[in-house]
Each structure stands twice: as C-alpha cells, then as structure tokens.
Amino acid sequence: MMLLVGLxxxxxxxxxxxxxxxxxxxxxxQHQPLMSQSSDxxxxxxxxxxxxxxxxxxxxxxxxxxxxATGGGSSSSSSSSAKIGNDILSEIKQLQYDxxxxxxxxGIVEANPSKxxxxxxxxxxxxxxxxxxxxxxxxxxxxxxxxIRALEASSGAGSSSSNAHAVGKNRSDLISPLDRRREMDDFxxxxxxxxxxxxxxxxxxxxxxxxxxxxxxxxxxxxxxxxNEQARMLTELDEDIDRETEKMNFVMRRLGILMKTSNSKQLxxxxxxxxxxxxxxxxxxx
Numbered sequence: 001m002m003l004l005v006g007l008x009x010x011x012x013x014x015x016x017x018x019x020x021x022x023x024x025x026x027x028x029x030q031h032q033p034l035m036s037q038s039s040d041x042x043x044x045x046x047x048x049x050x051x052x053x054x055x056x057x058x059x060x061x062x063x064x065x066x067x068x069a070t071g072g073g074s075s076s077s078s079s080s081s082a083k084i085g086n087d088i089l090s091e092i093k094q095l096q097y098d099x100x101x102x103x104x105x106x107g108i109v110e111a112n113p114s115k116x117x118x119x120x121x122x123x124x125x126x127x128x129x130x131x132x133x134x135x136x137x138x139x140x141x142x143x144x145x146x147x148i149r150a151l152e153a154s155s156g157a158g159s160s161s162s163n164a165h166a167v168g169k170n171r172s173d174l175i176s177p178l179d180r181r182r183e184m185d186d187f188x189x190x191x192x193x194x195x196x197x198x199x200x201x202x203x204x205x206x207x208x209x210x211x212x213x214x215x216x217x218x219x220x221x222x223x224x225x226x227x228n229e230q231a232r233m234l235t236e237l238d239e240d241i242d243r244e245t246e247k248m249n250f251v252m253r254r255l256g257i258l259m260k261t262s263n264s265k266q267l268x269x270x271x272x273x274x275x276x277x278x279x280x281x282x283x284x285x286x
Contacts (some may be wrong), residue, residue, distance in 0.1 A: 029132045042126060045102055049133060052095050060140055063147045085148040092137050092144070099137070100181060103130055244284060251277050 063084050106126050109116045115124065255270055 042102070043104065044131060045098070045105075049095060049098055049102070052091065053133065054089060054137060056091050056095065056140055057135075058092070060143055060147070063088065063144065082148060082151050083143055083236070085151065088144050089141070096134070096137055099130060099134055102126075104183075106130065130163065223224055240284070244281065248277075248281075 047072060105261050106123065110123055113119065251274075256272065
C-alpha cells in the first residue's frame with residue numbers, strides 16, 4: 001500500500017507535481033484542472049487514505065483483542081503484540097504524512113481555485129475530510145499507546161526492557177505532522193511579528209534620536225548666534241574705549257601745556273574744560 005497511490009496517480013496524469021512537505025508523503029498531485037471525481041487526484045488520495053485508516057482500525061481491534069493486552073498470554077505473544085503496536089504507530093505516522101501532502105495540495109488549489117475549477121463548497125468539504133481524518137488518527141494513536149502500555153504492564157520485566165527502546169522510539173515521534181507544521185507556522189509567524197515589533201521599536205528610537213539631534217542642532221545655532229552677538233558688542237566696546245582714550249590723551253596733553261602757565265584765567269579755563277570733559281565722559285560711559 002505504501003507506493004500504490006503514487007503509481008496509480010502517475011498512470012492517470014502525465015504532468016505531475018510531487019507535493020512532499022515533510023519529504024515522506026506518498027502522493028503525487030497533478031498540475032491539471034480537475035474534472036470528475038473518478039479522475040480527480042484528490043479523491044484517489046482520499047480513497048487510499050480511507051482504506052489505510054480502515055486497515056489501521058482493524059489492526060487496532062486485533063491488538064486490543066490480543067490476550068496479552070487484557071492481562072494474559074505468554075511473553076512471546078506480548079513481544080508479537082508489541083511489534084504489531086509499533087507497526088500500527090508507523091502506519092499512522094505515514095498516514096499523517098499523507099494528510100500533510102493533501103493539506104499542501106488543498107492550499108495550492110485554494111490559492112488558485114479558478115485554475116483547478118474547484119468552488120468554495122468543495123474546498124470546505126476537503127478541509128473537513130482533512131480535519132476529521134486527522135482527529136481519527138490522533139484517537140488511534142491514543143488507543144494504541146494505551147494498548148502498548150497494557151502490554152508493558154502485563155509482560156515480565158525482561159520482556160518490557162527488551163521492547164522499551166522500540167516502543168519509545170515510536171512514542172517520541174507521534175506528534176502529528178499537521179500539528180508540527182502548524183506549530184512551525186505559528187513559530188515563524190510569532191518570530192516575524194516579534195521582528196516587526198523590534199524593527200518598529202528601533203524606528204521609534206531612531207526617530208526620537210533624530211528629534212533630539214535636531215533640538216541640539218537648534219540649540220547650538222542659538223548659542224552660536226549669541227556668541228557672535230557678544231563678540232560684536234565687545235569689539236564695539238573696544239573701539240569706543242580706544243576713541244575715548246585718544247580723546248583723553250589729547251586733553252591731558254593740552255592740560256599739561258596749560259599747567260605750565262601761571263595765568264589764573266587759563267587755570268580756570270582748564271578746570272572748566274576738565275569738568276566738561278568729565279561730564280561728557282560720564283555721558284558716554286552711561
């Protein structure tokens with residue numbers, strides 16, 4: 001049964017796309033507009049999955065009906081039943097991979113329904129089949145695990161230890177590929193959202209930094225303007241002091257000349273001029 005679907009579908013169509021998301025599926029889905037149910041690859045795959053599911057259910061019934069599973073039977077019978085349980089788990093795992101292939105195919109058809117001539121009602125029907133089959137397989141996994149635990153409990157310590165590794169290996173890989181893919185998609189989506197949030201936060205920080213830089217630039221410009229104004233005022237003050245110093249030197253020279261004379265009128269004139277000069281100087285400084 002492992003390669004039956006792939007062989008049958010290769011005979012139906014010549015152009016085919018292999019949809020193996022996990023690399024373990026058994027179906028080849030055709031890139032060709034769908035026609036009737038008898039020639040639709042989905043229904044071929046659906047029929048094979050349903051047949052495989054029925055076969056697994058029969059195997060589970062046989063495992064539950066084994067005397068060892070109910071507490072009786074020999075250790076050799078227990079070992080045989082454990083092997084059957086492991087085979088059931090392996091077959092369930094393969095069916096889950098097949099479902100994953102079908103899910104990928106449904107996604108492709110859903111992305112371009114007009115090309116494959118599939119309406120929304122048909123897509124919903126296919127998704128319902130996918131969900132129901134996946135739920136049924138999960139229930140079979142739980143029941144098979146219970147039966148294997150019963151076998152371990154009923155068998156001897158030596159038999160349990162000899163089967164523990166084989167049973168544990170199947171248990172460690174019982175996660176549904178559909179669930180694993182959904183978890184992976186959720187993980188990728190969460191990582192993408194976190195990355196977008198981080199980028200947005202960094203953008204906000206950069207905007208704030210840009211605003212701070214702009215404010216600092218404006219402050220620096222204001223300070224530079226004030227410094228230039230103060231420098232201009234100091235330069236003007238120096239020029240005024242130089243002019244007044246020259247005037248004072250001139251007056252002092254004239255005063256020295258006048259001081260050499262003994263004429264009282266000239267002395268009074270000098271004093272009056274000196275007072276006028278001091279008055280004018282105070283006006284200039286004030």
